[in-house]
Amino acid sequence: MMKMFDSLTxxxxxxxxxxxxxxxxxxxxxxxxxxxxxYKAMAVGLPGVEGYNHADFMKMCSGHQSLxxxxxxxxxxxxxxxxxxxxxxxxxxxxxxxxxxxxxxxxDARLGKLFAAAYSMDLRVLYCTxxxxxxxKYPHTDPFYSLVKALxxxxxxxxxxxxxxxxxxxxxxxxVRHNSNLLLDLSMTFMKYEGSSVDEDLTFxxxxxxxxxxxxxxxxxxxxxxxxxxxxxxxxxxxxxEEKQKNIAYENLERFIGTDS
Numbered sequence: 714m715m716k717m718f719d720s721l722t723x724x725x726x727x728x729x730x731x732x733x734x735x736x737x738x739x740x741x742x743x744x745x746x747x748x749x750x751x752y753k754a755m756a757v758g759l760p761g762v763e764g765y766n767h768a769d770f771m772k773m774c775s776g777h778q779s780l781x782x783x784x785x786x787x788x789x790x791x792x793x794x795x796x797x798x799x800x801x802x803x804x805x806x807x808x809x810x811x812x813x814x815x816x817x818x819x820x821d822a823r824l825g826k827l828f829a830a831a832y833s834m835d836l837r838v839l840y841c842t843x844x845x846x847x848x849x850k851y852p853h854t855d856p857f858y859s860l861v862k863a864l865x866x867x868x869x870x871x872x873x874x875x876x877x878x879x880x881x882x883x884x885x886x887x888x889v890r891h892n893s894n895l896l897l898d899l900s901m902t903f904m905k906y907e908g909s910s911v912d913e914d915l916t917f918x919x920x921x922x923x924x925x926x927x928x929x930x931x932x933x934x935x936x937x938x939x940x941x942x943x944x945x946x947x948x949x950x951x952x953x954x955e956e957k958q959k960n961i962a963y964e965n966l967e968r969f970i971g972t973d974s
Contacts, residue, residue: 717941718963719746719754721839721875721900721929724780725763726773735933737763739773739780742932746779749937753963755929755970757809757839758785771803781970783807783839786827788815793827797834807837807970809875813844818852819859825866832870837970842885843876843901857884869894873927873969876901883914889925896969897922900929904943919947923957927966 723730728738739756746754758770767784774782784800786793786808800808808831812819831838844856852859857878864872873896878885882902889895899915906912918926930940948958 722932727763756780757783760785760787809839819856820854824863828867832867838872923960
């Protein structure tokens with residue numbers, strides 16, 4: 714069985730989840746990972762969700778070698794550098810930027826400054842590309858080109874594009890293709906759009922873009938068994954060799970985060 718590294722999980726301090734029907738407890742996460750053969754996962758905090766704060770989230774995750782804690786940037790004030798300095802001092806190696814949750818338009822000038830600050834501190838960045846919501850909160854500028862402009866402030870910053878641009882996955886893939894510091898994460902998108910036209914794009918990426926993509930459950934939205942089953946189905950469909958399977962399943966993430974497998 715191919716070992717796997719999950720790019721996106723969301724254990725919460727309370728164990729509760731956004732919709733109220735899922736178990737986001739850390740023990741459930743660890744059990745789910747083990748039963749499906751996942752040896753490592755990014756444990757990603759969400760700003761304002763279930764009492765999240767940098768110190769307590771790190772404390773909850775730090776006793777588990779299989780978890781890599783990721784701090785949620787809240788944008789509660791304009792002191793971006795100060796918040797990142799706190800995050801770095803606690804011991805985080807990566808941060809999550811979630812524009813939709815914090816009500817920040819991707820064109821916000823603070824985004825580019827944050828990429829630059831993260832790069833200066835050698836922090837990896839997980840950036841959410843899923844922007845769909847009610848019209849009143851929808852971005853007023855093109856999220857893709859706003860992201861490109863922000864990245865230009867720190868063109869070498871290591872950034873994982875979470876959910877891969879969802880229905881625009883090929884557009885985001887071409888951005889990643891020409892920038893070796895970027896990684897295309899397919900969490901949520903890989904599961905949500907099964908059977909759609911997007912599914913054909915994902916199958917293509919498995920065959921032709923294996924060194925630049927990774928997978929995640931978005932736990933607790935999907936289970937590790939569900940992700941493994943889907944992964945194995947697409948592997949069987951594409952017939953990709955073991956080397957490509959390893960890249961997608963764990964090696965690309967290891968290279969991105971800078972850990973040993």
